[in-house]
Amino acid sequence: MPADLPDQRRQVVMLLQAFSAAAQRYAEAAGARRGLHRSDLHALLAVMQATMAGRATSPGELARAVGLTPSATTTVIDRLVASGHAEREPDPRDRRRTIVRPTESARTDGREMFQPLGDAMGVVVDDLDDAELEVVTRFLHRAIQATTEAAEAAQG
Numbered sequence: 001m002p003a004d005l006p007d008q009r010r011q012v013v014m015l016l017q018a019f020s021a022a023a024q025r026y027a028e029a030a031g032a033r034r035g036l037h038r039s040d041l042h043a044l045l046a047v048m049q050a051t052m053a054g055r056a057t058s059p060g061e062l063a064r065a066v067g068l069t070p071s072a073t074t075t076v077i078d079r080l081v082a083s084g085h086a087e088r089e090p091d092p093r094d095r096r097r098t099i100v101r102p103t104e105s106a107r108t109d110g111r112e113m114f115q116p117l118g119d120a121m122g123v124v125v126d127d128l129d130d131a132e133l134e135v136v137t138r139f140l141h142r143a144i145q146a147t148t149e150a151a152e153a154a155q156g
Helices: 005-032 038-052 059-066 069-083 104-126 128-153
Strands: 085-091 094-102
Touching: 005 038, 005 085, 038 059, 038 069, 038 094, 038 104, 059 069, 059 094, 094 104
Parallel strands: none
Antiparallel strands: 085 094
C-alpha cells in the first residue's frame, strides 16, 4: 500500500484486507466441518464455476486456475473424488483427456456451506440503493482484476 495514500483510501484498502481474511476464515471453517482443505475448496469452486459457465475442466486447467503444481492438483482431485465432491471422467471430445466434474453432493454441500454467508451478505446488499450498488459493483470488478493481476505477477 502506498505510504502517501490518504486516510479514507487507506481505510478502504484495510477493510478489503479484513473482509478477505474474514471470508477465508468462514470458508475454512465451513470446509473443515466437511473435511475439506482450503485448496480443496478453491479447486472445487473453480470446477463448479467452469461447469456453470458450460466449460469442462481438465486437471491441467484446474492446476493453472488455483495455482497448484500438477502433483498437488492430483492430490486435491483425489481428495475431492474420495469425499464424493468430484468425479473424473473421459472428455467426450477427446477420450485421451480427463475432465473433473462436481457431483450433486458438491452442489448440496456448497449450498449448505455458503447459504448462511450468502443470506448475511444479501442483508448487507439490500441496504444499498441502485447508485451505491453501481459504484460497489464497479469497484469490486476492478478490485478483483487488480488482485488477479497481482497474483499472476507474484507467481512469476
